[in-house]
Structure formats: C-alpha cells, structure tokens
Amino acid sequence: MSIFDVLALFGGLALFLFGMNVMGDGLTRAAGGKMERILEKLTSTPIKGVLLGAAVTAVIQSSSATTVMVVGFVNSGIMKLRQAVGIIMGANIGTTVTSWILSLSGIQGDSIWIQMLKPSSFSPILAVIGIAFLMFSKNEKKHDIGMIFLGFTILMYGMDAMSGAVAPLADVPEFANVLLMFSNPVLGMIVGTLFTAIIQSSSASVGILQALCMTGAVTYGTALPIIMGQNIGTCVTALLSSIGAKKNAKRAAFVHLYFNLIGTILFMIVFYSINAFVNFGVLQDMATPAGIAVIHSIFNILTTIVLLPFGKGLEKLATLTIREKEEPVEEIAELVPLKHLDARFLEQPAFAVTQSMDVMNQMAGYSAEALYDSLELMKDYSDEKWQRVEALEDIVDKYEDELGTYLAKVSGKELAEEDSKRVSNGLHCIGDLERISDHALAIAEIYAKMHKEEMVFSDKAMAELNLYSNAVYEIMSMTCKALNEDDMKIAKRIEPLEEVINGLNATIKKQHIKRLQKGKCTIELGIALENLLNNYERVADHCSNVAASLLQVKTDSFDTHEYLNRVKQESNVEFQAMYSMYKEKYSL
Numbered sequence: 001m002s003i004f005d006v007l008a009l010f011g012g013l014a015l016f017l018f019g020m021n022v023m024g025d026g027l028t029r030a031a032g033g034k035m036e037r038i039l040e041k042l043t044s045t046p047i048k049g050v051l052l053g054a055a056v057t058a059v060i061q062s063s064s065a066t067t068v069m070v071v072g073f074v075n076s077g078i079m080k081l082r083q084a085v086g087i088i089m090g091a092n093i094g095t096t097v098t099s100w101i102l103s104l105s106g107i108q109g110d111s112i113w114i115q116m117l118k119p120s121s122f123s124p125i126l127a128v129i130g131i132a133f134l135m136f137s138k139n140e141k142k143h144d145i146g147m148i149f150l151g152f153t154i155l156m157y158g159m160d161a162m163s164g165a166v167a168p169l170a171d172v173p174e175f176a177n178v179l180l181m182f183s184n185p186v187l188g189m190i191v192g193t194l195f196t197a198i199i200q201s202s203s204a205s206v207g208i209l210q211a212l213c214m215t216g217a218v219t220y221g222t223a224l225p226i227i228m229g230q231n232i233g234t235c236v237t238a239l240l241s242s243i244g245a246k247k248n249a250k251r252a253a254f255v256h257l258y259f260n261l262i263g264t265i266l267f268m269i270v271f272y273s274i275n276a277f278v279n280f281g282v283l284q285d286m287a288t289p290a291g292i293a294v295i296h297s298i299f300n301i302l303t304t305i306v307l308l309p310f311g312k313g314l315e316k317l318a319t320l321t322i323r324e325k326e327e328p329v330e331e332i333a334e335l336v337p338l339k340h341l342d343a344r345f346l347e348q349p350a351f352a353v354t355q356s357m358d359v360m361n362q363m364a365g366y367s368a369e370a371l372y373d374s375l376e377l378m379k380d381y382s383d384e385k386w387q388r389v390e391a392l393e394d395i396v397d398k399y400e401d402e403l404g405t406y407l408a409k410v411s412g413k414e415l416a417e418e419d420s421k422r423v424s425n426g427l428h429c430i431g432d433l434e435r436i437s438d439h440a441l442a443i444a445e446i447y448a449k450m451h452k453e454e455m456v457f458s459d460k461a462m463a464e465l466n467l468y469s470n471a472v473y474e475i476m477s478m479t480c481k482a483l484n485e486d487d488m489k490i491a492k493r494i495e496p497l498e499e500v501i502n503g504l505n506a507t508i509k510k511q512h513i514k515r516l517q518k519g520k521c522t523i524e525l526g527i528a529l530e531n532l533l534n535n536y537e538r539v540a541d542h543c544s545n546v547a548a549s550l551l552q553v554k555t556d557s558f559d560t561h562e563y564l565n566r567v568k569q570e571s572n573v574e575f576q577a578m579y580s581m582y583k584e585k586y587s588l
Contacts, residue, residue: 012161023151030144049086057094064237066091072344075249085311096297098203103289127153163214183221192229202234210289221283251318263303341406349413363399370440377447389444396437428549432542479543494547496578501540
C-alpha cells in the first residue's frame, strides 16, 4: 500500500464512523425519546424485554446506547435489575441490523434491479433527498430524516473508501500472514475485543471487518473469532458508564459483560470442539459482508435463546461480583423522582427532556400541595399542617436546584426545536413554581401567628377571604393541569382568572379600609389581611407566568409581558368571555 492508500484508509474510516454517528443521532432525534419511554414502561416479562431491546437498538443503531440507558434506568430506580436482563440480550440482537445494511455493498449481479440494491447506487439519491430536506424544509421531522439519509450516505462512502484503500493488501503476503495469526481463536477474539473497546461500537467494528472482506483475503476462520471478540468489546461503554453509579446499576453493566462473555466462550468451545472432529471446510472460504452479517446475527440470536432461561443466574452472578451492600439511606419519598434526572440520559437528549418535564410536574404538584395546605389553615389550623407546608417548601427548593442544573446541562445538547422550547419553558417555570411555595409558606406563617395570638377576622372579612382562597385554589389547580397535560385550552383560561383575582384583591382592600374607618377592624388584623392579600395575588401572578410560558412555546414568543398584552388585544372576544365568567363566579 502507498502512503495515499493509507491516507484513503484512514479517511474512509473517519467518514464511516462520522456517518454512523450522524445517522444514529438522526434516528435518535426522529424517535424523540419515544423508544426510551417504551423501554421504561413495557418490560414486564423477559421475552418482552428481549423484543423491546432488539427493536429500540435497531432504531437507534447502537447497543451501547441502549445498554447505557438501561444502566441509567436501574441507577435511578425506574427499572429493576431483573427487567434489565432481557433488554440487554435484545440489544445484542438489534445491533446486527447495521451489519445487514452494510452487507448490501457486497451484492453482485448485472441486473439493474440488483444493482439498485447496492448502497453505492441508491446512496446518491438518499443524499440528494437528505440535503433537500435540510436546506429547503423547515419541518423538524424532515430535518431529522435528512440527517439519517446523509449519515447513511457518508457511512457508505466511507465503507467504499476503506474497501478501495485496502484492496491492494490482497496481493501483500505479509497481510495474509497477519490475518492467518488472527485465525487463532484466542488471538482473534482478543483483537476483536480490543479494537471494539477502543472505538466503543460493535456495529462500527463489524462494518470495518466487512470492508476488509472486500480484499478477498479474509477467511471465515479469521473473521469468526474477531466477531466473537467484538461482542465482548462493546461491553466497555456500559462498564464505563456505571462508574460512580449505584450497586444495581453496576450489576446491570456486568450482566451485559457476562452475557457476552459466557455466550462467546460457550459458542467457541462448542464450535471448535465440533470442528476438531468434523473439520468445517467453510472456515477456509473467503468471507463476504453478507456472511459476516449472518455469523453476527446467528451468534447473538443463539446466545439469547440459550441464556434467556438463565437470566436469573446472570443476575445472581452480577450480584456476587458486586457484593458490597449499600448503606440503607432513609429517603424522603417526595425527593425520589429527582433520581430520574440521571446524567446517563443526557446522551439521549430527547429522553432527558421528557424526564425533566415529568420531574417538573412533580415539582408543580408539591408547590400546589403546599399552597392548598396553607389555604386550609384559615379554617382549620393545625401545627402538623403548618409543618407540612414548611417541609414542602424545602422540598420544592431542592427540586428547583437540581432540576435547574439538569435542564442547563440538557440545553447544552443538540436538541430538536420542540425539545429546545420545552427546556426553555422548563427553566422559566421552575422559578415561578418555587416562588409559589415561598408564598404558601408566607401564608402559613401568617395564619400560624394569628392562631398563636388568637387573632380572628370578622365574619365579613372571612367570607371575602374564603372567596379569594377559592379563586387562588382554582388558578393553581388549572396551572398544574395545564402543565401535566400540556393543555393549551386550560392555559388560556388562567390569565382571565388572574385578572379577576387582581380586581378581587383591590375590592377586598377597599372593603377593609372601610371597616378600619368604622372601627370594625384592628390595625394588627389589618396588617395580617394586607399581607395575606399580597401573597394570594403573587401566587396568581406566578400561575399567569407559567401559563404564559406554556403558550409561548406554541407561538415562538419570549417576552412574557408583551405576549400577555397581545393575548388580551388579539383574543379580545375569547378573553373577555372567560373574564366575564370568572368575574361573575368570584363576585363579592
């Protein structure tokens, strides 16, 4: 090989790996986190786990990514270790899809239809469609499809470049001698393991082996042990991701390792034992890309069939390997959802966004609970309820800190436009939700002080406060529902109610001044009422901000005040109708 052939080889390898990365990212973004959600929810039986693991890996084109996700699920408590076993097995089957796609490059025939099946024939068409989608379409899904097509094209051009660069090696005796060394099962397996561990992708290493087959110098006897080693090498990614994780997450990574290690050893022992007596002549035949794909698939399918009944054994073996018992930690139930913000999910940004939104909904629920409890103190005071409000406010503070940090990390990833908007919305909303819990605590403190000093509002003031509390309760309830269900119809109802609450606030203050002037209310009670009214109104303002953030995502607007003013002007009829309805409902 000349220096230019060597450069072409490395250039082809670079294109191949880049194309695989681009295609994988495009597939992941097109899936939009749905595949991971399916994994999270539908793994009740081992067989289901295998099928789902295979399907998800076939879509996102990376068994390593699937396994890392599973480690994250186990680490965050979303999934049990026994559920992870089937998915890990299925991921090994799903990753063989790539080798079948790459094997198309070895198709031979003069028919135009057979020629059209070759990637070198249809890749240019995909490239044209892909670049057209990227340059001329504003649709996010078409952009993702364009990235998939372009990634596949780059991958195949890289494959062709590697195949062309290594073609002269067929006539180099030294190359044949090196390959002959790899036909030693143990040495070939070690080489396959190390190479795959370095590039951290069994799909890519199998593809490179398929490219070498184009030289006509690679026999099945050489390829077979290398393929076996590639399955072991792909475990490195999951093992690395488990560093610093909890014990069960580490065990999930070891399940992946033991599955591939035991499967490879069993396959090698059985195959080469039979070969010692039968002497398979096919081992001396020259390997083809399609043949490599067949071996890759048969090995992973057979290994899964053999080891699936022993899934509990693999789980036990991993448990024996990671023996240390975790110190029992007394967990606060409300903080458990924060575990779902696992750093491993950041490698699948769409899923990380979905997890963040789920956690934000939990946060909204705790803010609402704090508010509802504080409002109830007006009629039914208890120290337990007051302490619960205080505890919830502290919990919501922790949510804001951890969720804000996680969303900031997610925002640094390459996100689809819709996901980017959701992250921006989340960063806006968590501040408002935290402030609502602050106001809930302030309300509770006022009622606690009144209870301690035996201060009681007049019947008139209590009736007004009761009506006001009902309005605040409703606006908070609607805000949580709009967030949880992503319901824009409900979100549009919040601002009219907030306007009514502003008017109610002003009216109650006027009534209070009249009572002060007539001597029907003390200064101390007046100060308490004034503080309560201000906190009630601020809660409604923050609910309005959350609703505005939700609606802004749909309208590409980022100035809350400008947006709210525009809503009142442009949707005047709809806005006024809802405003009139709430004004009548909460009329003094």
